[in-house]
Amino acid sequence: MLKTRYVAATIGLLIMIFIAVLFFLPNLQVEKATKGNTYTESVFDQSKVTTVDITLADEDLDSILDNPSEKEIVNADVTIDGETVKNVGFRTKGNLSLNSVVQMGDSDRYSWKIDFDYYQEDQDLHGLKKLALNNNYSDPTYMREYLSYELMDKMGIATPGHSYMYVTINGKEWGLYLGVEAIEETFLNTNFTDGTGDLYYPDGTGSDLKWISEDIGDYTGLNLKTNDNSDQSAMIKLLDSINNGGNLEEVLDVDEMLRYFAANTALVNLDHYQGDKKHNYYLYEENGVFSILPWDYNMSFGGYSGGGGRRAGASDQETADQNDGTAVEGNDDDTKQDDKEVLGWAPNMNGGGMMDMSSNFMNESNINFSIIEPVSGTALEERPLLNALLSNDEYREKYYDYLNDIATDFFAEENMTAMTTEISTLITPYVKKDPTKFYTMDEYTEATSGKETLVDFAVQRAESILAQLSGDLVVEAETESSMGGGAPTIGDDANAGHEQQPNMGGGENGAVMQPPDMDRGGNGAPPGIDGNMSQKGAGNSSSSKDTIILSSVLLLLLIGAMAFAHFFKRRGKKG
Structure with a gap:
């Protein structure tokens, strides 16, 4: 018969294995997901400006430039x-x-896409399959998109690799670009445990995620990018839950969504789901649960609502001629907008660059963009994903916590100054020699170190966020009916003669959404990041079914072993 000490030793060993597996399993899964992919460090090295030299047949380049x-x-x-x-x-x-x-x-400064595996399916660069080279359009600082991705990364959102790259084509300098990892299968495998779920790029009919019908074919703008044979039943369940009532946690990574929308709201990124175009985001489904992924931030920090201006050196007639352009490809089928608005052209009253962000991006509407009803050019009820989240009291409080974290940490003047100074030191020599840049060096210098910079925006935006959280500032949302209005009211008399704060449309018991009376010193940090917003590791974006199954099996083994020990002990006593 086995001796008691052997049984006890066996039980102890099982307990140690159980604890060790629970502790080390997430790290093992990350290693599995990212094995062989070193591009996040080798290609997107943020400590330097990477050189990208592109060579192609002259006739092919001419064909592209003739018909971009x-x-x-x-x-x-x-x-x-x-x-x-x-x-x-x-x-x-x-x-x-x-x-x-x-x-x-007179400009050929287009953004570019490189598909390493387009002609050879198994070809990549250190695991990277596709690379976007973004031209920093409408951004004299060259920093808006970079900083936005940095915030998303710090908030624990699965974020594409990104770094500065200096591009030449057939030996000719094309200038300083931001290299960004494309969101596709490689990105999913690197950032998620499984990585084989359905990926969507909504842009068009259905991209607002409003309920149309149970027929996925009616949502022509959802654009499934992976798994062509998917029945997309998970998407229909998501649409049903957020529009018609359902358990959000069954279909959404709720906490990740709250962090994402808090960051997007803080950045006043309105060329997005929260604005009138309802695009520039991805949805990824894994095991029936959806995450939201960031994309295209060159018009963050209030750049989209601020409109723009004419390009450097353009005459009034040239600007007028440009404003007669055609509508942008890919806009929603059932919306027709003024071509000038779509193309982003507006007179630059300062006579400066093409899109003089510094002349209008710090307007009151941007700085005091509502955190309570964070939409522009539409109503919250027209954006059911966000509406469903903010209609829940518990979720709304977490969203407020994350906004508070951003305002007091990432947007802190010291932090923003350090980041922008470091970036400026790195890229300024390349901006100087950039032959295709949209702005002059004077405009770049003014935008990065003048009277109104991204640091100034962040500081004032943080003050507004905190004032809205405390209730000292009440802001009307910029809905379609209130565009051009929405002036904030401040102080003890903020609510006097002012409209009631908006009902979130579906809130519990029809309650009106109110900002909390806050003393927010608590830790609102999301899972995987600390209070200082340190980076969250890859692979932690959603819970793993494999982890749950394995943990359950180990737990059952442990319980069985303990039951055996108890039975053995009782038999020993009887003997």
Whole structure:
């Protein structure tokens, strides 16, 4: 018969194995997900400006430049920091920015897309399959998109790799770009435990996520990017839950969504789901649960609502001619907008650059963008994903917590100054020699170190967020009916003669959504990041079914072993 000490030792060993597996399993899963992919460090090295040299046939380049809106894919060789990948797909990319550059007439500074696996399915660069080169359109600082991705990353959102890259094409300098990892299968495998779920890029009919019917074919703008044979039943369940009532936690990574919308609201990024275009985001489903992924932030920090201006050196007549351009490809089927608005053109009263952000991005509407009803050019009820989240008291409080964290940490003057100074030191020599830049060096210098900078925006935006959280500032949302209004009221008399704060449309018991009377010193940090917003590791974006199953099996084994020990002990006593 077994001795008691052997049984006790066995039980102790099982307990140790159980604890060790629970502790180390998440890290093992991350290693599995990212094995063989080193591009996040080797390609997107943020400590330097990476060189990207693109070589293609002269006739292919001429064809692209003659018809950039066609997005023709041609064969090219790409050398990144001395490492060459041959036979890749190369084309223009973008919608608003692409067509706006086309309208300039004298600029070829397009954004570009490189598909390393377009002609050879198994080809990549350290695991990277696709690379976007963004032209920093409408941003004299060159920093808005970079900083936005940094915030998303710090908030624990699965964020594409990004770093600055200096581009040449056939030996000709094309200028300083922001390199961004494309959101596709490689990104999913790197950032999620499974990585094989349905990925959507909503842009068009249904991209507002409003309920149409149970037929997925009616949502022509949802744009499934992976798993062509998926029945998309998970998407229908999501749409049903957020529009018609359901358990959100069954269909959403709720906490991740709250962090995302808090960051997007703080950034006043309105060329997005929260604005009138309802695009520039991804949805990823894994095991029936959806996450939201960030994309396209060159018009964050209030850049979209601020409109723009004419390009440097353009005459009044040229600007008027540009304003007669055609509507942007890819806009929602059932909306027709003024071409000038779509293309982003507006007179620059200062006579400065193409899109003089510094002349209007710090207007009152941007600085005091509502955190209570955070939409512009639409109503919250028209954005059911956000509406469903903020209609829940518990979720709304978490959303407020994350806004508070951003306002007091990432947007703190010391932090923003340090980041922008470091970036400026890195990129300024490349901006100086950039032959295709949209702005003059004076405009770049003014935007990065003048009277109104991204640091100033962040500081004032943080003050507004905290004032709205405390109730000292009440702001009307910029809905379609209130565009141009929405002036905030401040102080003890804020509510005197002022409209009642908006009902969130579906809140519990029809309650009116109110900002909390706050003393927010608590830790609102999301899972995986500390109170200082340190980076969350890859693979933690959603819970793993495998982890749950394995943990359950181990727990059952442990319980069984303990039961055996108890039975053995009782038999020992009887003997």
